[in-house]
Amino acid sequence: MTSEEIYIKIEPIIKNYLPEDVSKMEISRESDLTKELNINSAHLIDIVLDVEDVFDIEIKNEDLEKLRNLNDVINLIKQKTE
Amino acid sequence: MNNRVVITGLGVCSPIGVGLPDFTKALKNGNSGIRYYSELEDLKFSCHLGAIPEVTEEKKREYLTELQLRNFKSSSILYGIIAGMDALKDAKISASKIDDDPLWDLGIIFGTGVSSVEKFRESIHKVDDKNARRLSSNTVQQIMTSGISAYLGGLIGAGNIVTTNSSACSTGTEALLLGYERIKTGKAKQMLCGSTSDHGPYIWAGFDALRITNYRYNDAPEKVPGPLSETANGFIPGSGAGAYLLESLTSAEKRGATIYAEVLGGAVNNGGQRGKGTMTAPNNKAIIKCIQAALNDSKIEGRDIEYINGHLTATSKDPDEIESWCKALNRKGNNFPFINSLKGAIGHCIGASASIEIVSALVQMKEGFIFQNNNCEPIHPEILKNISIDKIPTQTLYKTFNIMAKASFGFGDVNACVIFKKNK
Numbered sequence: 001m002t003s004e005e006i007y008i009k010i011e012p013i014i015k016n017y018l019p020e021d022v023s024k025m026e027i028s029r030e031s032d033l034t035k036e037l038n039i040n041s042a043h044l045i046d047i048v049l050d051v052e053d054v055f056d057i058e059i060k061n062e063d064l065e066k067l068r069n070l071n072d073v074i075n076l077i078k079q080k081t082e
Numbered sequence: 083m084n085n086r087v088v089i090t091g092l093g094v095c096s097p098i099g100v101g102l103p104d105f106t107k108a109l110k111n112g113n114s115g116i117r118y119y120s121e122l123e124d125l126k127f128s129c130h131l132g133a134i135p136e137v138t139e140e141k142k143r144e145y146l147t148e149l150q151l152r153n154f155k156s157s158s159i160l161y162g163i164i165a166g167m168d169a170l171k172d173a174k175i176s177a178s179k180i181d182d183d184p185l186w187d188l189g190i191i192f193g194t195g196v197s198s199v200e201k202f203r204e205s206i207h208k209v210d211d212k213n214a215r216r217l218s219s220n221t222v223q224q225i226m227t228s229g230i231s232a233y234l235g236g237l238i239g240a241g242n243i244v245t246t247n248s249s250a251c252s253t254g255t256e257a258l259l260l261g262y263e264r265i266k267t268g269k270a271k272q273m274l275c276g277s278t279s280d281h282g283p284y285i286w287a288g289f290d291a292l293r294i295t296n297y298r299y300n301d302a303p304e305k306v307p308g309p310l311s312e313t314a315n316g317f318i319p320g321s322g323a324g325a326y327l328l329e330s331l332t333s334a335e336k337r338g339a340t341i342y343a344e345v346l347g348g349a350v351n352n353g354g355q356r357g358k359g360t361m362t363a364p365n366n367k368a369i370i371k372c373i374q375a376a377l378n379d380s381k382i383e384g385r386d387i388e389y390i391n392g393h394l395t396a397t398s399k400d401p402d403e404i405e406s407w408c409k410a411l412n413r414k415g416n417n418f419p420f421i422n423s424l425k426g427a428i429g430h431c432i433g434a435s436a437s438i439e440i441v442s443a444l445v446q447m448k449e450g451f452i453f454q455n456n457n458c459e460p461i462h463p464e465i466l467k468n469i470s471i472d473k474i475p476t477q478t479l480y481k482t483f484n485i486m487a488k489a490s491f492g493f494g495d496v497n498a499c500v501i502f503k504k505n506k
Contacts, residue, residue, distance in 0.1 A: 016149065019149075
């Protein structure tokens, strides 16, 4: 899967967890999930669960610690689906 | 500090109506919210009847965002939010803005028996499947007993005490009295109080197993004997939530708020599971003592009570309750106040019973009527030995009254009684 293909699949997942005061337009691959998109840290767990379902992968606790922005998520998915 | 305390807002999510206008209409019409549920029959329950508020998906979205509703599986928190936010709105109080300070003088005491049994069940399945890591992030906040007060606290921005009480079927009355004391002693100006209860087989099962639900009318929900009836031999399990906004009289007057009633006083006590009292049955001596303590606290006499909103569950304990009221008020026969019980219309809403019933009592006081006792005839002969049949309305009675008592009793031998006075 290319990065672009992965991005298309995770963007809608991220949208579900954006707080009301953050516009969907603000999502980019570089945007920091908690600091810039203002996603509640508890919701990062839900995002991981949704990503696991969509890509049929398992994300370990150690992987979780490295996820800052969407590029990190995309790279992790790439690794796991290779 | 000895502030006077009044009720300035009500909210309700009940099997006979969601929202105050529908609920009031249903009370006057004597509607019943008791229905047949095939799920209960499929699960081989003895009683296949229940009472559940009708909440549409659209209605949910008036109170919660799509994000908040994600992985949200809690009927009790949903009902509590609807009732609680409606009470706040009815009192014309706004939630604090997201960037503002919390409302330091507004607190919440919102009770429940258990929280979110459906969510708990989902978690248990995941844990047993060795999949604890796959629980959604909002699992704790739904399962924790204080979930309902935590949700309301965030929606409102409450900055005073935010907690959950739990005392079985007296939870809603206890919540009101705890909030009353907090305002009376000057620790808060406004208190949102109430109680809520989940619906469904996982909360109702234990009562079904105790055979204290009525399993003889599975094919005729409209005919289930109600409280006070000779043939009553069990309640129908219900669910929902009721809420009231308590406020110091000074604060209410300053805001020009609509006042439903003044909380004159009240009392809670416990039968200690001694004498006739057990884990599941009341010690009548304690009930009498509780009612009398409420009268004393309110500085009124038994003769001042014009209407009683009973606990009356449609079990063999109804005649005992009537006898206790007679002894506590020192009144009987035709001299007894009017009495009714909402359980004939909405079943026994367990943790939410007291709060929905308190809302019904306050609506009656405000609008001047006493709703009918559904399916109460023939009245139990032991009851008629103590009070006149004329005091048990079988048709809604349009009548104003000034002072009323509400009592609730529950498992653990808990008792609570509150006295309200109409604001003139």
